[in-house]
Amino acid sequence: MTDPKAAGYRPEIDGLRALAVLPVIFYHLSETLVPAGFLGVDVFFVISGYLITGLLIADLEQSRFSLWRFYERRARRILPALFLVIAACVLPAALFMLPGQHSDFGLAVLAAVGFVSNIFYYGSTGYFMPSAEVMPLLHTWSLAVEEQFYLVFPLVLYATWRVNGRWLWIVVAGIGLTSLILGYWLARSDPAANFYLLPARALELMAGALVALWRRPPRILAEGLTAAGLVMIAVAYALPDGGSPLHGLPALVPVVGAALVLWAGRGSVVGRVLSVAPLRWVGLISYSAYLWHWPLIAFWRLRGGEITAAAGAGILVATLSLATLTFVLVERPFRNQGPVALFPARALVPFLGSAAVALVLFGLLPTMPAFREADGSAATIEARLATNYGLDMVCEGGFTLDPKCRTSEQPEVLLWGDSYAMHLAPAILAAGDWGGMIQMTKSSCAPVLGLSMSPSEYDSDWYIGCLRFNDEVFAWLAGSSSVRIVVLSSNLNLLFNSLRRPDGLVIPESAAMPAVRAALLDTVRRIRALGKEVVVVSPTPATGKDIGQCLAAAELAGGPDTACDFALTDSGVTNQKGIDFLRELAPQIPLIDLTALICRNGTCATRVADVLVFRDPGHLSVEGAEWLGRTYRFDRLIRHPAAPDASIN
Numbered sequence: 274m275t276d277p278k279a280a281g282y283r284p285e286i287d288g289l290r291a292l293a294v295l296p297v298i299f300y301h302l303s304e305t306l307v308p309a310g311f312l313g314v315d316v317f318f319v320i321s322g323y324l325i326t327g328l329l330i331a332d333l334e335q336s337r338f339s340l341w342r343f344y345e346r347r348a349r350r351i352l353p354a355l356f357l358v359i360a361a362c363v364l365p366a367a368l369f370m371l372p373g374q375h376s377d378f379g380l381a382v383l384a385a386v387g388f389v390s391n392i393f394y395y396g397s398t399g400y401f402m403p404s405a406e407v408m409p410l411l412h413t414w415s416l417a418v419e420e421q422f423y424l425v426f427p428l429v430l431y432a433t434w435r436v437n438g439r440w441l442w443i444v445v446a447g448i449g450l451t452s453l454i455l456g457y458w459l460a461r462s463d464p465a466a467n468f469y470l471l472p473a474r475a476l477e478l479m480a481g482a483l484v485a486l487w488r489r490p491p492r493i494l495a496e497g498l499t500a501a502g503l504v505m506i507a508v509a510y511a512l513p514d515g516g517s518p519l520h521g522l523p524a525l526v527p528v529v530g531a532a533l534v535l536w537a538g539r540g541s542v543v544g545r546v547l548s549v550a551p552l553r554w555v556g557l558i559s560y561s562a563y564l565w566h567w568p569l570i571a572f573w574r575l576r577g578g579e580i581t582a583a584a585g586a587g588i589l590v591a592t593l594s595l596a597t598l599t600f601v602l603v604e605r606p607f608r609n610q611g612p613v614a615l616f617p618a619r620a621l622v623p624f625l626g627s628a629a630v631a632l633v634l635f636g637l638l639p640t641m642p643a644f645r646e647a648d649g650s651a652a653t654i655e656a657r658l659a660t661n662y663g664l665d666m667v668c669e670g671g672f673t674l675d676p677k678c679r680t681s682e683q684p685e686v687l688l689w690g691d692s693y694a695m696h697l698a699p700a701i702l703a704a705g706d707w708g709g710m711i712q713m714t715k716s717s718c719a720p721v722l723g724l725s726m727s728p729s730e731y732d733s734d735w736y737i738g739c740l741r742f743n744d745e746v747f748a749w750l751a752g753s754s755s756v757r758i759v760v761l762s763s764n765l766n767l768l769f770n771s772l773r774r775p776d777g778l779v780i781p782e783s784a785a786m787p788a789v790r791a792a793l794l795d796t797v798r799r800i801r802a803l804g805k806e807v808v809v810v811s812p813t814p815a816t817g818k819d820i821g822q823c824l825a826a827a828e829l830a831g832g833p834d835t836a837c838d839f840a841l842t843d844s845g846v847t848n849q850k851g852i853d854f855l856r857e858l859a860p861q862i863p864l865i866d867l868t869a870l871i872c873r874n875g876t877c878a879t880r881v882a883d884v885l886v887f888r889d890p891g892h893l894s895v896e897g898a899e900w901l902g903r904t905y906r907f908d909r910l911i912r913h914p915a916a917p918d919a920s921i922n
Contacts, residue, residue, distance in 0.1 A: 315531070316527055326482040326486065360632060410567075445479050449480060503530065558596040661695065661898060672749075686758050694761070694762035697762055812848050814852070821894070
């Protein structure tokens with residue numbers, strides 16, 4: 274960050290930094306505050322590309338280019354505050370995390386110190402991966418992207434400059450265009466790579482770099498361009514998901530907006546507004562604010578706390594206060610160079626190297642077997658909240674006839690659906706003696722023939738796999754003489770996504786409900802035509818918050834049994850819409866409504882006696898499912914469903 278007293282300092286850039294960091298913080302506190310506040314990271318990348326390119330070009334023009342000096346400046350700027358925040362996370366991680374979370378934290382420390390957090394978290398995405406909300410170092414992925422940029426880009430600039438400096442803008446534009454095309458493709462083929470990895474993020478950095486290479490626009494245009502840029506940023510923040518859940522073309526709006534402000538903002542009216550003292554100060558402390566805000570949110574959630582208005586205000590105040598102290602006591606002193614430097618260049622590397630080694634050692638401590646074994650109570654809680662795969666983990670990913678996914682060679686019951694079918698297997702088995710059960714489940718794939726959701730966060734081939742899975746299950750069912758009852762279950766995310774048919778036709782979300790109704794009724798007709806009975810089990814009532822994490826925190830703290838219970842009126846819209854959808858079809862398809870079993874007198878139980886009912890925001894734990902099955906005799910509920918309406922027979 275440029276010192277305010279230095280020549281060429283542009284105070285409006287600090288104001289722009291404030292308009293990048295505050296939306297990110299507000300979005301993480303509550304997505305309703307700034308619907309697409311996450312795009313503030315894109316604005317940060319544009320600013321970084323602009324400033325770094327400007328510094329490097331100045332060094333090249335004055336024949337003083339030095340990779341060592343460049344990396345030393347970056348180390349002074351980034352590492353001290355980062356290492357401080359990581360160190361501050363070590364103790365609360367030990368206090369509030371379960372053993373598995375703690376081990377993941379140790380690996381996250383190693384990734385953050387090595388500036389490969391983006392690669393680490395890219396490899397940690399998946400349906401049953403740990404909740405991002407309780408990963409205190411998740412936000413370091415963006416620092417890793419910038420550091421990887423710092424390693425490569427100076428070499429590209431230097432090589433181009435030595436060949437022909439006039440080609441700089443062509444090379445930069447070419448990298449940006451390549452990144453744009455790659456990002457557009459990855460948004461559909463590998464959305465996680467598109468979000469986390471440098472190749473797709475280079476677009477934002479190159480946009481800033483191009484601005485640094487261009488001459489300022491004529492003053493007569495500057496006012497309009499800067500105002501347009503600010504409006505583009507504001508509009509992007511205000512649109513749900515930035516106009517689209519995909520990082521890609523929609524991200525061009527804030528990127529172009531930030532580039533316009535950087536290009537034309539000097540001396541403009543908008544530039545003077547961005548230069549007001551409060552915004553400028555938030556911009557100065559923005560790096561530290563970004564570092565502190567997410568660990569504070571994550572550890573609050575790890576303790577079982579909800580982000581209420583009061584809690585959010587407290588976290589915001591704590592973030593800005595810690596950021597101010599970090600800026601004054603750490604960032605500024607370490608950035609000083611020359612004879613008054615807190616650490617001269619020759620001492621900086623040993624100091625930061627020693628700090629990095631210490632952080633890695635402390636961070637990796639939780640991965641040691643002796644450490645995990647010493648925390649018996651936490652390990653027990655974690656085991657009780659382990660992923661409920663039903664009969665076995667192998668039954669989760671797709672069609673299989675693995676013996677682990679059946680309890681008999683001649684099963685009487687087929688359990689078919691997504692993870693909300695999977696978590697019912699212990700309930701069915703615990704209910705009594707059966708003629709046997711077979712589980713056929715695929716996460717996020719509802720048991721509806723001829724339709725699959727096509728969410729942006731899954732690759733383009735995913736929906737084909739879901740359609741194929743359901744066809745394979747039905748074909749197997751048609752050839753089974755033993756199966757008498759088919760139990761279907763899903764959280765019905767189909768209702769909240771665009772859909773795909775086998776012919777590739779896309780059904781928009783606005784038309785999803787009638788399409789799902791028709792396809793589900795048709796699926797039931799086809800099953801009954803095989804001479805099988807059908808019963809549907811509803812998704813659980815849920816609030817959208819991580820009930821499993823709340824239960825873990827309450828167990829560790831010795832909280833009351835009702836600590837995580839919630840009012841039925843607080844049930845989240847998503848699950849409730851699916852439940853209501855199935856209730857409307859109950860006259861035609863027999864329904865086991867889990868809300869009626871879990872929620873009594875308007876309150877939904879998350880713990881009953883010693884039983885932890887939930888394991889995450891919506892899935893039943895193994896012991897919770899077994900409790901439901903025994904208590905409410907799932908064998909009777911499934912074997913004797915209500916008589917369906919003859920209209921779909």
